[in-house]
Amino acid sequence: MVAALLFTITAFISLGGMAGKADKVIAxxxxxxxxxAETKKRIDELLEERAVLRFTRTTQEAVDASKRLADAATAARAAECGNGDARQRGNNCRAKETAEGNEIASYARAQRDKASTDRADAIDSELKALRAQRLGNGGSVGAADPLAAVLEKALGAWATVLTSTWKMVTAVGFDLALVMLAIGIERLGDHRAGKPMNERRADTSRPEKTQAIEAEPTEQVLPASLHPKLVASNEAPTGSVRAIITANLAAAKGARVEIAELGERYKVVCRAQGKRAVPPAEFVTAVAQFCTKLGLKLKDVDDQLYLMDVQLTEVRETA
Incomplete structure (x- = not known):
């Protein structure tokens, strides 16, 4: 009676374990x-983004060199044209202004190409990692139950019934063998101790004592409070690029404004306000950020950089 009960319990436990294992395999x-699927989708998105990138591969050294040329052109223009007074303009002032505009436009293009180069390199690195990950997953995914898949091809609808029956027979046979083994061991008894198994004494050995180690308290050192330092400066403040170009640009469909011309207007307004003009590199960066935020377009025409669909307003007199 006990053996039959043990057999029934172990059989149901085995069948439940097989079902649970199958669910885990399927999951x-x-x-x-x-x-x-997610990896393939991400790879396709990156390939599409990489395909639309149009740029000339540029290094940071090239960007720095372009910035130095722009700064040199600005210094040469200032030496030839003075501080804007017509009486200080030399014979080559207009040529220096044109050269300065060209160098500023070249620096802006170098910045755009460098940003596109960095993005392309990042896309290539991510694609390489995703492809390696996809190869590391072991290629194609097999069937959850190979035996059921083979029988389904051979027997069709009968495959499910046959597979389930085979699993049940295997589990019952295995459990029956375990029960018979347990009965045999019980009949033989424990010859090592000379007593039946149900009379073996339990181990009464005491567990080893463990000694708790207390950590020494550590003193927390709080950082000294940081006090702001007041720095006095007699240097005139710089003019806000965003505020000045916003006040001096107006929307005009089909019109365009050269970046160099916009830079000259910015310098004129700064002088009128008694403020310093930012360096050309900072001016180009601020204009690029301003265009990105407002959705304005920059266009390169004959090596000259233009702001599209806008025009300069009239110079306002400043008191």
Missing amino acids: ARQDTLDAK
Whole structure:
């Protein structure tokens, strides 16, 4: 009676364990399929983004060199044209202004190409990692139950019934063997101790004592409070690029304003306000950020950089 009860219990436990294992295998297989689908989707998105990038590969050294040329052109223009007074303009002032505009435009293009180069390199690195990850997943995903898949091809609808029956027979046979083995061991008894198994004494050995180690308290040192330092400066403040170009630009469909011309207007307004003009590099960066925020377009025409669909307003007199 006890053996029959033990057999019934172990049989149901084995069948439940097999069903639970099958569910885990199916769930793991689905997770693998979902991960592969996400990886493929991300690879396709990166390939599309990489395909639309149009740029000339540029290094940081090239950008720095372009910035130095722009600064040199600005210094040469200032030496030839003075501080804007017509009486200080030399014979080559207009040529120096044109050269300064060209160098500023070249510096802006170098910055755009460097940003596109960095993005392309990042896309290539991510694509390489995703492809390695996809190869590391082991290629294609097999069936959750290979035996059921083979029988389904051979027997069709009968495959499910046959597979389930085979699993049940295997589990019952295995459990029956375990029960018979347990009965045999019980009949033989424990010859090592000379007593039946149910009379063996339990181990009464005491567990080893463990000594708790207390950590020494550590003193927390609080950082000294930081006090702001007041720095006095007699240097005139710089003019706000965003505020000045906003006040001096107006929307005009089909019109365009050269970046160099916009830079000259910025310097004129700064002089009128008694403020310093920022360096050309900072001016170009601020204009690029301003255009990105407002959705304005920059266009390169004959090596000259233009702001599209805007025009300069009239110079306002400043008291």
